[in-house]
Amino acid sequence: MRQLLYNAFLPLCSSLSLKDIHAFGRGLGWLMWTALPARRKETTARIRDRLGLGERQARELARASFRHSACAFLELFHARYMDYRFLAERVEYENPELFARMCSSPRPIVGVTGHLGSWELLGGVLKCFSSKTDCQVVVRLPKDPALSDLLMHMRSQSKIRVLPHRDAAVSALGQLRGGGLSAFLVDHNCRRAEAQFLPFLGEVAAVNKGPAILALRAKAEVWPCFLLRLPEGRFRFVTLPCLDTAGLTGSRAERIESICRFYTDAVERMVLRHPEQWFWMHRRWKTRP
Structure with a gap:
């Protein structure tokens, strides 16, 4: 079942422009930030402790990291171009x-x-x-x-x-x-x-x-x-x-x-x-x- 899902996902993402991939990635990053509260909290705490930031600044940086990471993974579909x-x-x-x-x-x-x-x-x-x-x-x-x-x-x-x-x-x-x-x-x-x-x-x-x-x-x-x-x-x-x-x-x-x-x-x-x-x-x- 997952193989079929991935095979359907492949041509869809491969047909997107880089601009569309980044828009998709920002949306996916927002979805992950919203839907994964435990990972959101853990990431924020990690940034706060490793970089010595305040809670609010660490949270904003964590949110940006979610967006960038989602874009990075989806850029895989543009690598051949x-x-x-x-x-x-x-x-x-x-x-x-x-x-x-x-x-x-x-x-x-x-x-x-x-x-x-x-x-x-x-x-x-x-x-x-x-x-x-x-x-x-x-x-x-x-x-x-x-x-x-x-x-x-x-x-x-x-x-x-x-x-x-x-x-x-x-x-x-x-x-x-x-x-x-x-x-x-x-x-x-x-x-x-x-x-x-x-x-x-x-x-x-x-x-x-x-x-x-x-x-x-x-x-x-x-x-x-x-x-x-x-x-x-x-x-x-x-x-x-x-x-x-x-x-x-x-x-x-x-x-x-x-x-x-x-x-x-x-x-x-x-x-x-x-x-x-x-x-x-x-x-x-x-x-x-």
């Missing part, structure tokens, strides 16, 4: 020299980002500008098989291969050792066995060390990048300076921690810049040391 014309008309680049270096680098690249801004559209930028002939995106999939199939279908594009994170290690390492690019969302909560525990927004969080281990084994460059949502259907691509793991010293554990700390700090800086565009509903601090 990201082409050179779209990018030329709608995307501006912060640190364009770093963006050019990332796209032209002959080294293995681990791209890292978070659930911030328009993360579902990031693959379209990499597809158009990366010098790599084949880019991998490693994702966590929901437990619902029908929904997983839908997400895999929508995220897969020319030059973009999507891998479920549980089965990604061998393929991603081979991709990197061949000089390719593998991209990860690094602000998920994760299991204790997978975690490096580090401070994030003032509280210790479980940071997935899988991308760090792969980067270290492949001697890759780690590039943080983010696609922020601007008014009127425009976007800003932010590229931050990279970490060259080939130059790290210390024990293996110390180098892995350094890489984890590097990409965790990058996400934290961007969340503090644009807290309304981060996915605060996620239970980021669920796994404890």
